[in-house]
Amino acid sequence: MPVGPSLRQLHAHQAIHHSGLAGAKSKTEEVEQFYSSGDLELAEQATAELLEYWESRILSHADAEEDGFYQEAVEKNPALQDVVLQLKRDHELMRIVVKSIHQLRETPGWNVEILHKLYALLEINEIHSREEERLLF
Numbered sequence: 001m002p003v004g005p006s007l008r009q010l011h012a013h014q015a016i017h018h019s020g021l022a023g024a025k026s027k028t029e030e031v032e033q034f035y036s037s038g039d040l041e042l043a044e045q046a047t048a049e050l051l052e053y054w055e056s057r058i059l060s061h062a063d064a065e066e067d068g069f070y071q072e073a074v075e076k077n078p079a080l081q082d083v084v085l086q087l088k089r090d091h092e093l094m095r096i097v098v099k100s101i102h103q104l105r106e107t108p109g110w111n112v113e114i115l116h117k118l119y120a121l122l123e124i125n126e127i128h129s130r131e132e133e134r135l136l137f
């Protein structure tokens, strides 16, 4: 798949990371506020929206990177092979956590464990983006 210029240019790529993370952070805080105020139904709705956001904004960015951008980086510099493997593992961790939240949601009633996993996702994503920007550019 051809790689769009936005992935190749550090500033454009950083902007994708920053806006993705900022949106996920504020939506996670929303989930927490609903939880804290005891409104578990709204917490559940906000969680559903947030998972959709993770998939359409952040995991789809990861898929796009693995579809071309990472291979291109390795072709230009074969020494980046291990770095790319590690970055792919970060993506995989995020996919696994998102999937585990979906599984938790199959049990009726909103569970605070979901919130812990949502915060874990933010942390993994923040570290991943920082490493990607540092090691591939």
Ligand SMILES: [Fe+2]
Pocket (backbone or CB within 6 Å): 061, 062, 065, 087, 091, 128, 132
């Ligand atoms: Fe990535």
Ligand SMILES: [Fe+2]
Pocket (backbone or CB within 6 Å): 013, 017, 061, 065, 129, 132
């Ligand atoms: Fe990225």
